[in-house]
Amino acid sequence: MTAPASGPLAGLKVLDLSRVLAGPWCTQILGDLGAEVTKIEQPGQGDDTRRWGPPFLDDGSRDSAYYLCANRNKRSAAIDLADPRGAALIRRLAIDADVVVENFRVGGLVKYGLDHASLTTLNPRLIHCSITGFGQDGPYRDRGGYDFLVQGMSGLMSVTGHPDGEPGGGPLKVGVPISDLVTGLYAATSILAALAHRDRTGEGQHIDMALLDTQVSLLANQASNWLNGGQQPRRLGNRHPNVVPYQDFACADGDVLVALGNDRQFRDFCALLGLPEVAADARFRDNSGRAAHRDALEAALCPVIATWQAADLIAAMEAAKLPGGKVNTIPEILADPQIAARGLIQPMTRSDGTPVRVLGYPGRFSRTPPDYRRAPPRSGEDSRAVLRDLLGLSDEDITTLIGEGVVAETLRDPHPASERQ
Known part of the structure; x- marks a missing residue:
């Protein structure tokens, strides 16, 4: 039995139509802070990152370690939105949701009736956050955007790495998908701001988040050096452009x-x-x-x-x-006593008993701390519970939808990990 949420966002309902990293990172933050997050996945496929390995969990799911980093504190329902019946189920979930987060291509949800204009007609209080590579307008709006591409296009790689002429010189990406991660952070912050506005006015709104915008905003002092001082930033290895040594x-x-x-x-x-x-x-x-x-x-x-x-x-x-x-090294910092003292590594247990460890939320609240109540789910493991608890469907109706391929479920392993050899 999963403990009820106790964080500052307890009671907030988030419908997560996103996949890969920026969107799931955003919704994981909201989930850590107590929101009830329902993750919608494609039957038979699931989030792309479930297959981004090795390494994989050796628990029958073959979910990747990558997937585990961004999907705790969520329930997973596998619903085919390309099927009109599946899209109708998701619209019903959106009617009762506070927030929808999605990262489809611009205009990609219109044909399913799941775009902002369609959903806000059904739920005017809805906060709808769209995450794309380049935003909802501009000449690049129809391009697909990935973290590596954006790190290069944004100018970040032009100031990351050793200078040309030095051993190993040339542009480098950051060692973590920084554009995705910070877009997720900005998206979560923007959603909280929109919720504050809604609390005052009753109005929902659309939030347009772009990886390129986010990464350019992070150029910070490097961009200011150029904008306000005419100094073109360059790669300096580990040297600082302004502070010496x-x-x-x-x-x-x-x-x-x-x-x-x-x-x-x-x-x-x-x-x-x-x-x-x-x-x-x-x-x-x-x-x-x-x-x-x-x-x-x-x-x-x-x-x-x-x-x-x-x-x-x-x-x-x-x-x-x-x-x-x-x-x-990564193993060294994760074994550091400071990290242990701060409680940053959190043990969790999946529904079949498989243990996983995750990096916790870094903020420490004196009264409403984040909690870790749901380990990253297997694809569709909560389909039946979501449709029953949130939409009131009968077990018979759910079984029919599963039999017709509109919905999929992953049954919990009757043999816990502790019993498997």
């Missing part, structure tokens, strides 16, 4: 990250290294000078830093209250 340095046995945000920290760092003359050098006294003479500063610091053991330098910086650290 703010980069990695090679010690005798590994690399250390040094992130000095002001002149005092720079002077203290030079004192720690035994280089008071560097701190006193007129070229390096303030950040603008250090940025202008970046190469000369590195030439002065690198040979001395190279004589240190990495752990010793990190410890010395910590004692001096200077920000520094090491580059962790």
Whole structure:
């Protein structure tokens, strides 16, 4: 028996018509905060990411680890929206929903009567969030958008990676699908803002989220450097475009990250290294000078830093209250005591008893904390419960829909994972 939601969004009903990552990431956030999320999947296919592996779960579902990262706190109903009867079922779910999230191509839901104009006629209070690669208008509106494509088109890859001419030089994507993830975050924030407006006015609305828009908005200081200073951003490896020194340095046995945000920290760092003359050098006294003479500063610091053991330098910086650290691997950071203390890794159990571990919601609420009540479901495992509980269909009617292929269900394994060999 799944515990009832207890978060700040408890009672909010979200209909999730999205797949892959940006949309599911958004709805997972809403689910973590207590919303009741119903995920609609295509019978026999399910969310694309269920097959994005290896690795896969060895539990009979063969769901990928990728899928597990973005789909907890949801129920899955497999309904064929291409069948008029299936589309009618989804419209009925939308009538009672507070929020719909979808990532179909522009205009792709019109023929099913599931577009914003159709649904808002049935439910004027509905918040309808559409997530696409390039938005609902503009010359690129009909293009398909994927994270990798958007990272390149947005300019992000032009400032990520080592400079041309250095070993490994050239544009690089970020190591996680950052465009998808942040679009999901912005979508969740936008939905909450639209809900606040609805609480005041009773009005629903449409939210148009585009991966390209989101990623361009994240260019932040790099875009401002160009817009307001005429400085064209470029790839600097791990160096910061504005703050110096703010980069990695090679010690005798590994690399250390040094992130000095002001002149005092720079002077203290030079004192720690035994280089008071560097701190006193007129070229390096303030950040603008250090940025202008970046190469000369590195030439002065690198040979001395190279004589240190990495752990010793990190410890010395910590004692001096200077920000520094090491580059962790994923296994290292997930085993770090700080992550354990913050409770960021959450154990969950799927309906058949299979254990999974997920990364939890990072915000800590003093009164209404997020909860982890539903492990990522198998495709269609809640079809019968959703149609019965939310639409009031009889078991006989549901069985007929399943028999005719309009709805699919995944039966729970009668043999828990603990019993399987």
